[in-house]
Amino acid sequence: MQSVHIASAYDEELKFLSKRIAAMGGHAERMVEQAVAALVNLDHGLAQKVIQDDLVLDEGQREIDDKAIIIIARRQPMATDLREIVGAIRISADIERVGDLGKNVAKRVAAVDGRQPNSLFRGLEALADLALTQLKEVLDVYASRSVERIGFVRDRDDQIDAMYTSLFRELLTYMMEDPRNITPCTHLLFCAKNIERIGDHATNIAETIYYIVTGDQMPADRPKGDKTDQIVLPGLIPAK
Amino acid sequence: MARLWRNRWLLAAGIVAVLAVYFLAGASIYVLVPALALLAAAAMLPADAERQSADAAAAIEAGGLQRLSGEYLAAAVADPLIIFDHSAAMVHANAAAFAAFGGLAPGMSLALKFRAPEMQALLDGILSGKVAADAVDYTEKLPVERTYRVSASTVGHATGLYVLVFKDQSETRRIDRMRADFIANASHELRTPLASIAGFIETLRGPARNDPAARDQFLQIMQNQTGRMARLIDDLLSLSRLEMKPYLKPGTEVDLRQTIDSVIDSLGPLAAENGLVIDREFASGWLVVPGDRDELFQVFENLLENACKYGQSGGHVTVSIVAAEDAQQPGFDVTIRDYGPGIAEEHIPRITERFYRVDVENSRTQKGTGLGLSIVKHILTRHNARLSIKSEVGKGAAFTVHLPAR
Numbered sequence: 001m002q003s004v005h006i007a008s009a010y011d012e013e014l015k016f017l018s019k020r021i022a023a024m025g026g027h028a029e030r031m032v033e034q035a036v037a038a039l040v041n042l043d044h045g046l047a048q049k050v051i052q053d054d055l056v057l058d059e060g061q062r063e064i065d066d067k068a069i070i071i072i073a074r075r076q077p078m079a080t081d082l083r084e085i086v087g088a089i090r091i092s093a094d095i096e097r098v099g100d101l102g103k104n105v106a107k108r109v110a111a112v113d114g115r116q117p118n119s120l121f122r123g124l125e126a127l128a129d130l131a132l133t134q135l136k137e138v139l140d141v142y143a144s145r146s147v148e149r150i151g152f153v154r155d156r157d158d159q160i161d162a163m164y165t166s167l168f169r170e171l172l173t174y175m176m177e178d179p180r181n182i183t184p185c186t187h188l189l190f191c192a193k194n195i196e197r198i199g200d201h202a203t204n205i206a207e208t209i210y211y212i213v214t215g216d217q218m219p220a221d222r223p224k225g226d227k228t229d230q231i232v233l234p235g236l237i238p239a240k
Numbered sequence: 241m242a243r244l245w246r247n248r249w250l251l252a253a254g255i256v257a258v259l260a261v262y263f264l265a266g267a268s269i270y271v272l273v274p275a276l277a278l279l280a281a282a283a284m285l286p287a288d289a290e291r292q293s294a295d296a297a298a299a300i301e302a303g304g305l306q307r308l309s310g311e312y313l314a315a316a317v318a319d320p321l322i323i324f325d326h327s328a329a330m331v332h333a334n335a336a337a338f339a340a341f342g343g344l345a346p347g348m349s350l351a352l353k354f355r356a357p358e359m360q361a362l363l364d365g366i367l368s369g370k371v372a373a374d375a376v377d378y379t380e381k382l383p384v385e386r387t388y389r390v391s392a393s394t395v396g397h398a399t400g401l402y403v404l405v406f407k408d409q410s411e412t413r414r415i416d417r418m419r420a421d422f423i424a425n426a427s428h429e430l431r432t433p434l435a436s437i438a439g440f441i442e443t444l445r446g447p448a449r450n451d452p453a454a455r456d457q458f459l460q461i462m463q464n465q466t467g468r469m470a471r472l473i474d475d476l477l478s479l480s481r482l483e484m485k486p487y488l489k490p491g492t493e494v495d496l497r498q499t500i501d502s503v504i505d506s507l508g509p510l511a512a513e514n515g516l517v518i519d520r521e522f523a524s525g526w527l528v529v530p531g532d533r534d535e536l537f538q539v540f541e542n543l544l545e546n547a548c549k550y551g552q553s554g555g556h557v558t559v560s561i562v563a564a565e566d567a568q569q570p571g572f573d574v575t576i577r578d579y580g581p582g583i584a585e586e587h588i589p590r591i592t593e594r595f596y597r598v599d600v601e602n603s604r605t606q607k608g609t610g611l612g613l614s615i616v617k618h619i620l621t622r623h624n625a626r627l628s629i630k631s632e633v634g635k636g637a638a639f640t641v642h643l644p645a646r
Binding site for chain 1: 327328342351352353354356357359383428585586587588590593594595596
């Protein structure tokens, strides 16, 4: 078939966007996975690889932005199509951020010396597993468009927040025990924060997908479980 | 009809000729119609014997496969198999593929489902036509780690269809990992009791050589330590076994009422020793879920054992089974509640990690290995079930297992 129907070319363009998003998502998942593996095993080579891989995501986001703007200009999309395109722009921005956070974790590998107890690294790994599961499920929903399965995202968000709060407390304890721990533990604290933020970006993506598919905003009862703003360890309370 | 079409040029020429004769000669319509019919019949006749035999051969070849439809063939393959078209949209997947990868649906884009960079490269390569067949190693880390050797190839010649076959290699990969993990964990955790035994042996051979009272006491401690090492090895082995086979055999069912009753019976002596009464609050009716009985037995045994050990001060432990409230996912919630000191909030998200202990001393005196809840979590992941923990310091703890019904 040589003839190209105009509408089918339009479809191809939309498909290109979602395919590109999926590729970016897969790349981001892999980066975060490897960044955490590099941190846990103190693998500097792997960390360097993750840092370089971030370029691919930056490139991907630029490409999606360009394509999306060209589609809007040429096709004047309406309704679902318009939501699809605007959604693609937003999701690609979230994925690009996830990549940045992964890269930041990888950069901090150099500052951690591995003298911290194993349980801490196991905790970080468990936190990363939660965040990555959430990201994977959200991207799976993007593929299948079954938004009724999106409720789990909030469940998971609670678990991530609780885990992060617990790690935060543990890290503070180590820092109080020995001032030499402060440098590595601060870096680990940022790593934990970055991983927790990845979960937040996954939630954002879930909301965007919900909007693309239904045209409505997701009901806004997002619970806030991060309680680290209230953590004060005894001995740290400033004397008045 | 096919022959008519094939001979269309001859036929057309014939018709033109007949019509020309008709108009020029002014012959009657009664001559024209039979003449045209004759031409059509001539065109229907086989053009030559060679082509005919080729047609017959193709028909036999196609017929042999068509009788075995592609779907039956796909279903007969034990490995996950997915057939897709030139736009990477899924056309067909066999039952093994549906079981291995949730959320597949015909028409769904595979590029969106398999996002890992190497899978993207594989799909791009095969769809662009640069290679006719290719294979990569693909690892899914979550929810359970699985490794596949994925091969992609075109189906037949110019059918526009492609196929992905996933060969599960998780087992080999996991055995390697298990060995490394086992050595790391076991050596770390066995070192403490070993060091203490070695110390006591030294003392027994030296200063305490002639002190029967001390000797007895030391031997008792050594016995406790060896007991702990044995328990640790048991737990590590059962955890490793669980990690070896992350999927469940489908098709078996477990009667929760009967299973939990026997767990309570087996822990009766421990409860009595600790001065605890176990209350049962079971919902009435059919309490059956898909799952493995031995594994679920271990889940409830570990949870109830913990409740008996750490909830000693509460005087009683409640075991309840209720139908889950969640309408989207029918199932049962089994709750094991104690009224002991409870668990501080910051520990709750982490107590299912290996060797995570809220209170190391207390855990040691209670003969804990630090692996019980880790085992529980592993088994529940395999059952697609969830564990939720609610506790407040001073008010006891409630461990709820949400088991999905089929």
